[in-house]
Amino acid sequence: MNIGDVSNQTGLPAKTIRYYEDIGLVKPLRDDNGYRRFRRQDVHKLNFLGRARALGFTIEDCRTLMALYEDETRASADVKKVARAHMAQIEAKIADLNAMRDTLSHLIDACAGDDRPDCPILQDLGGKA
Amino acid sequence: MNIGDVSNQTGLPAKTIRYYEDIGLVKPLRDDNGYRRFRRQDVHKLNFLGRARALGFTIEDCRTLMALYEDETRASADVKKVARAHMAQIEAKIADLNAMRDTLSHLIDACAGDDRPDCPILQDLGGKA
DNA sequence: ATGGGGGTTCCAGTCACGGGAAGGTCAAGG
DNA sequence: CCTTGACCTTCCCGTGACTGGAACCCCCAT
Structure with missing residues (x-):
């Protein structure tokens, strides 16, 4: 999926998604033409982030929560x-x-x-x- | 009065007072040594601003309110x-x-x-x- | 070939300051 | 007279979480 599709699916502006990549919250792949390619897990992460942000968590909190989310032994x-x-x-x-x-x-x-x-x-x- | 005294009297940090001058909310005089010299009316304005900010008004609102405050025909x-x-x-x-x-x-x-x-x-x- | 709708990077701006550097000024004490 | 320390000055960068815009690339349909 390209960034536009992801934006539609998650409700997050493309700018925001790029920003989240910038600060290391998601790591989409890249196609040969330089376009970001998002996998299901990336979209899932972005949905997680969207919900956490909607609850008012700071980006740093989101980072922490994501890490906990992905840690099975939390x-x-x-x-x-x-x-x-x-x-x-x-x-x-x-x-x-x-x-x-x-x-x-x-x-x-x-x-x-x-x-x-x-x-x-x-x-x-x-x-x- | 120098900025430190004004800061004590108003409770506003000196940095904030300088900022308010920068954006044209107060216009203190200057001594020969370059120090700001605040008159009673400047201190009064700063107190006004401090209270308005404490009520959550934006700086632009403060500007508007100050103008109304000084306009006898409002x-x-x-x-x-x-x-x-x-x-x-x-x-x-x-x-x-x-x-x-x-x-x-x-x-x-x-x-x-x-x-x-x-x-x-x-x-x-x-x-x- | 061209037009339009994707995508990319990078830079600047938001709001209301706060931190800190580099340096000038002033009053008191030795 | 010199120093010390508390003032004051300007200037520039950073904050949080993006948003807007410029300049440019890519791809598909006509």
């Missing part, structure tokens, strides 16, 4: 550890965003949103507390 | 519009992260986390529905 504890660390990051981010949303929500509610210049949002940013 | 509707657009982004991000967290949470719960290789997390990533 301990599930190692996988779980990576997943838990990642979930902690996500929860921290959610907490940050929730705090922002709450503050913004209050400010937006307090703002008349008309053609007058008085604005609690700007007052708050200006340090009026 | 309409609060314009401010509110920027804030609402930003809040929509935040909420979208929260939704994404919540979805990730939920999926991860299920997978983590299902994973034994022991020294055996069986792992529902990897099975899921590997495409086994």
Whole structure:
């Protein structure tokens, strides 16, 4: 399979697939004309990567997870550890965003949103507390 | 005031303050020795920027908000519009992260986390529905 | 021969800075 | 007067995970 077909099958942009090859996540073969030739296992890997990325794992996490995936003797504890660390990051981010949303929500509610210049949002940013 | 003092007062790293000057968000004066000299209004602006950034506004949003802040004839509707657009982004991000967290949470719960290789997390990533 | 739709590489840009090098400036202490 | 150390300056590179675009090659159908 050429890169276009793989892109269609996996939903990953061709650019992204090339990038993944660049950083060593997949190693497709090459045809005589220089085109990448992807085997089933390459496509499988790319699907794995796509799903892991969709869950927010970093590329380095993906590398780790792939290695575990391919290691028949892995301990599930190692996988779980990576997943838990990642979930902690996500929860921290959610907490940050929730705090922002709450503050913004209050400010937006307090703002008349008309053609007058008085604005609690700007007052708050200006340090009026 | 020199940049170090401003950094202490605003909590912004000196690097960040220089960057903000680079992109035209503040325009401190210069002493004969080349040092930046910040006036009260510069410090005030930087505090404004710090708070806006803490609420997650992009630099471009900050630029817009600053302009509105300094425009006595602004309409609060314009401010509110920027804030609402930003809040929509935040909420979208929260939704994404919540979805990730939920999926991860299920997978983590299902994973034994022991020294055996069986792992529902990897099975899921590997495409086994 | 030509046109179009593949593919290839490489370079630059994104966003909002942070790290670090190489060097100028200033106040205090010996 | 000299040194030390804490400031300050500019400049350039790196971050993460790509995306856009240029310039070029390849293959098939008309």
